[in-house]
Amino acid sequence: MIDQLKPAAAQPLPVSPGVGRALVLLCVFVCAACGLVYELELVAVAGYLSGDSVTQTSVVLSVMVFSMGVGSLLAKRWRCRAAAGFAVVEVLLSLAGGLSVMALYASFAWLGQSRAVLVVFCVVIGVLIGAEIPLLMTLIQRIRHQDAGGAVADLFAADYVGALVGGLAFPFLLLPWLGQLTGAMLTGAVNAVAGGALVVGLFRHDLGRRTRRALTGGLVAALAVLGLAAACAEPFERAAQQAVYEPRVLLSRDTGVQQVVVTGGTPRGAAAAGSSREEPGASPGTAGARGTGKEDEEEYGKEGTGAVRGPEPLRLFLDGRLRADAADGHRYHEALVHPAMSGPHRNVLVVGGADGLALREVLRHSSVRSVTVVDADRELLRLARTDPGLTALNGRAHEDPRVRHVVADVFAWLRGRGTGTEYDVVVVDLPAPPAADSAKLYSREFFGLASRAMAPGGRLAVHAGSAARQPQAYWTVDATVRSAGLRTVPYRVDAAYAGAGPGTADGTADGTAARAPGPGGRRPADWGLILAARQKPVLAPGPTAPGLRSLTRESLHRAARAAARHRPAVPPQPSTLVRPRYPG
DSSP: OOOOOOGGGGSOOSSOHHHHHHHHHHHHHHHHHHHHHHHHHHHHHHHHHHSOHHHHHHHHHHHHHHHHHHHHHHGGGGGGGHHHHHHHHHHHHHHHHHHHHHHHHHIIIIISOOHHHHHHHHHHHHHHHHHHHHHHHHHHHHHSOOOHHHHHHHHHHHHHHHHHHHHHHIIIIIHHHHHHHHHHHHHHHHHHHHHHHIIIIISGGGSOHHHHHHHHHHHHHHHHHHHHHHHTHHHHHHHHHHHHHOSOEEEEEEOSSOEEEEESSOHHHHHHHHOOSOOOOOSOOSTTOOOOSHHHHHHTTTSSSOSOOOSSOOEEEETTEEEEETTTHHHHHHHHHGGGGGSOOSEEEEEEOTTSHHHHHHTTSTTOOEEEEEESOHHHHHHHHHOHHHHHHHTTGGGOTTEEEEESOHHHHHHHOOSOOOEEEEEEEOOOTTSGGGTGGGSHHHHHHHHHTEEEEEEEEEEOOOTTTOHHHHHHHHHHHHHTTOEEEEEEEEOGGGTOOTTOOOOOSSOOOOBOSSTTOBOOSEEEEEEEESSOOOOSOOTTOOOOSSOOHHHHHHHHHHHHTTOOSSOOOOOOSSSOOOOO
16 A cells, blocks of 8 residues: 655645646656656667667666666655655766766777666666656655556556657657757756756645755756756867877768768878779769759868878778778679679679769679669668768769669568569678677578579679678578578688788688777778679689789689688588677
8 A cells, every 4th residue: 555645745736636647647748758768868878889789678678667666665765755756867867878878988088998887877777766756656646645556557657658659769859959968958858857846846845944945956957067068069079080080080960860971181192092984974863862962072170170181091881890991892792792703793782881982893894784772771872972071082983874773671682572683693792690689681582682683694793791800690691591492602801901902802810900989999800791692603813803902713613612711610500680799
């Protein structure tokens, strides 16, 4: 049973019991929405910083749920002063939740890790959220006593509806319109106002004058701190990016699908290093693409210390992972694309690759008639056509008249394409496992759809992660491709900075490499690739390949031997949609 408040709780309310009860339930609704936003913010930031969303989601949810139970027990001590206790909880919760994202980014940027900070914030926020319901239960009984079952039903109904609204507001409103930093701070401000207004307005007679002044001052101070933090969010983000990526940040853009960051030298200074293809045609690219590039030229004067020539090469990061490096990025894209182009290649499908770097290599073959690029990120496609740094890297490949762009979920597009064009070459240029978001696009079902899109004699080229650092994931991709009815040739190409010279494939045996700027902290030491076809393919650049800087038939043979050295003793099982096999 719910204990009754003592005489101090019998002070009159400024409104009728019905209105008071509705206000308490409204506060429950708002607090539940804010609480779920905090939870989703922590999950999103932790997954982005670590790249392992499954593990981070499990850590955040389990720690927070446990902490909520602890908070419920601790709240029993405050039930005799429920109004004051609830106000204190909401002020602290608004600060902890509102500043959590900034604290995690700061820890990661300047300390190099954020796991401990994540756990601390999960515990603190979980304890405070857990304390809310017992205190609100006491307050709603303070207005009008009713049986415990009815009170619990009302509270949880408002709580669950609020959680629904918060869960939908985060991905559809807060994240795209405000971003993680400002969205968390706005949520904290709403949380503080809702809790403070309820206590100071509805239950002010339950508070002494000094208590009321202290709570009001605490509420104003919390809002001031959140407002100041929101005002500093943009310079803080720039400073954190500079600390993470080390060289100058030329462009940082959240596309709604992923975070795009370009760092290093100037577009002018990197053009020669980034482009290795003949000049494409000058006809328009993606229909309906926004912007002319002027706004992106201006970004170079805003994001970093200015667009001046520097010693660092241009680098492209997607969701914190190094995607391309003007110094030696050609090694990856040449190795991915040209072995698959050794046979017929009139019609080519590039899956992913909105950055245009794989497309650049495909278009070096003059006999290519058409290329279809399918990617879900419309904004990255636009940036790849207009941003000076990205166009320097991809050689303006998207402007070639042979290129057709499709903005769609890759899996859904392959599934719904029916009996359209059959492709001589399919290039899968996607983030590789063990990233949990990649599991769907590295499943047996996906490779089966890709195989169905291939013409007779067609070939499939797949980026499969690091064969040296993550051999289990790499060979799971190989097993999954084979389970779709294709025969494979795995091969591994080392990055030049890992110790391998141009045209070699052996490099370091353990896959170690120098530290790189960016959240990953280390450069990719090697790229694990897979060439597949219905008949066993020949691993060679092909007689029509243009002049290549890093690829020869001999280097590819060494690449196949290098990959074989990392084959696990127990063959991995293929990954499917219902049973993903990629290790976290």
